[in-house]
Amino acid sequence: MIGNDVVDLAIAKIESNWKRKGFLSKLFTAYEQDLIQKTSNQEEMVWVLWSLKESTYKAYQRIKYNRGFYPKKIEIQSLQIIDEKYFATISLFNETFHGQTLIDNKMIHSLVLVSNLEFKKITNYTTNSILKDKNSLPYCSISNNPLSISHHGTFKKIVQLHLN
Numbered sequence: 794m795i796g797n798d799v800v801d802l803a804i805a806k807i808e809s810n811w812k813r814k815g816f817l818s819k820l821f822t823a824y825e826q827d828l829i830q831k832t833s834n835q836e837e838m839v840w841v842l843w844s845l846k847e848s849t850y851k852a853y854q855r856i857k858y859n860r861g862f863y864p865k866k867i868e869i870q871s872l873q874i875i876d877e878k879y880f881a882t883i884s885l886f887n888e889t890f891h892g893q894t895l896i897d898n899k900m901i902h903s904l905v906l907v908s909n910l911e912f913k914k915i916t917n918y919t920t921n922s923i924l925k926d927k928n929s930l931p932y933c934s935i936s937n938n939p940l941s942i943s944h945h946g947t948f949k950k951i952v953q954l955h956l957n
Contacts, residue, residue: 795915795939795954796851796890798844800901801946802837811839820846820864828872840901841879842869845892848905849883851941852890856907858928859886879903900948904941911954918951 811817817826817839825842832838846867853859870882870889881892883905893912894903906912922934923942931940933953943950 794852794855794907795911795941795952796848796853796855796905797941797943797950797952798847798851798903799943799945799948799950800840800844801948802840802899802901804946805840806836811836822865822868825869828869837896837901841894841896841903842872844894844901844903845869845879845881845883845905847943848892848903848941849885849890851943852905852907853885853888854928854930855939856888857886858930900945902948902950904952906954914955916953916955918953923951 829835829838846864849867867885870884872881879894883890890905891909892905923931924934925931931942938953938956941952
């Protein structure tokens with residue numbers, strides 16, 4: 794299953810006050826807060842972790858449709874940087890997910906899947922052939938493959954997981 798999230802860094806800087814008291818402890822586990830505190834670019838790390846959590850939530854909805862707000866239950870288990878790309882292992886309700894995050898100076902984009910092997914099956918999607926299933930989750934009307942849609946500020950990402 795697939796989830797993706799994009800963060801427009803210029804908008805996030807204007808609209809969020811992540812340094813306010815209680816913000817980090819409300820959304821992030823102790824391990825995640827430690828990652829934020831120990832990095833040289835704390836603001837970027839906040840949005841990397843948030844983007845991975847949002848992407849995981851979207852992927853989980855395709856496994857077990859369960860709407861809710863539970864960011865601390867989405868736990869980043871490990872996070873490493875290789876060639877300027879973040880790789881994460883994430884858990885939610887006894888399910889394990891794998892995430893990848895790319896950053897440029899304007900945006901953060903995360904993809905989360907159940908299997909690392911599925912990253913080879915991802916393509917960007919640009920057509921307007923989007924329908925929604927009974928739970929309002931998007932899919933491609935041509936291929937019937939699941940889609941994940943994310944937009945923030947000036948950025949929009951639509952990705953498709955090819956099941957065949």
